[in-house]
Amino acid sequence: MRKQMMSIFMALGLLVAFGVSKAQAQIVGEIEANIPFQFHAGNAKFPAGKYVLKMLDDSNLEVMEIRGADGRHAAVFQVMGTQAETNPPKTELIFNKYGDQYFLSKMFDEGNKDGSEALESHYEKMMRKSGVQPEKHRVPARRHSHKAKM
Numbered sequence: 001m002r003k004q005m006m007s008i009f010m011a012l013g014l015l016v017a018f019g020v021s022k023a024q025a026q027i028v029g030e031i032e033a034n035i036p037f038q039f040h041a042g043n044a045k046f047p048a049g050k051y052v053l054k055m056l057d058d059s060n061l062e063v064m065e066i067r068g069a070d071g072r073h074a075a076v077f078q079v080m081g082t083q084a085e086t087n088p089p090k091t092e093l094i095f096n097k098y099g100d101q102y103f104l105s106k107m108f109d110e111g112n113k114d115g116s117e118a119l120e121s122h123y124e125k126m127m128r129k130s131g132v133q134p135e136k137h138r139v140p141a142r143r144h145s146h147k148a149k150m
Contacts, residue, residue: 027064027079027107027116030054030144033093039102041066042077043121049073052144053093053107055116064116066104077104082117084108091141096134098127103134107141 032052039046050069055061056076067074084106094106103124108115120128128134 027053027055027109031091031093031107031109031141032069032144033139033141035093035139037102039095039104040121040123041104041118042075043123044073044075044077046073046075053141054144055079061116064107064118077121078119079107079116080119082106082115084113084115087111087113088115091143093139093141095137095139096124097137098124098130098132098134101127102137103127105136109143 030052032050034050035048037048051066053064053066056063056065062078062080063076064079065074065076088108088110091110092108093104095102096105103121104118106115106117
């Protein structure tokens with residue numbers, strides 16, 4: 001009986017440790033990108049421009065903020081962990097493109113398969129249900145430096 005209890009506690013400990021490492025592997029810190037087209041992030045629509053993305057503090061890595069360099073545009077949206085098929089060679093944002101509409105989909109750090117994926121907005125779900133297959137569009141990003149101007 002004691003051996004069974006020890007085995008159960010060890011298995012639970014491994015599950016907790018694995019869950020923590022996966023959560024920590026998502027986008028942490030700030031990344032910046034110059035997005036050359038109008039796009040949606042969550043339920044908000046943004047004009048082309050320079051943006052900074054970051055996880056909200058105390059959100060359990062489930063809520064990100066996006067804000068424009070001009071300070072006029074900002075929103076929060078829900079995310080979950082995701083994995084790339086291969087290690088991304090550079091930090092990047094991935095958008096789903098339906099016709100002329102772009103939706104922020106995934107964010108990855110250079111060399112890290114583990115990233116963050118935006119939950120689909122109601123509008124993107126409608127686009128997907130219409131039968132249109134999205135094209136993937138990648139935008140290079142980089143780690144945000146508070147000292148550098150965007």
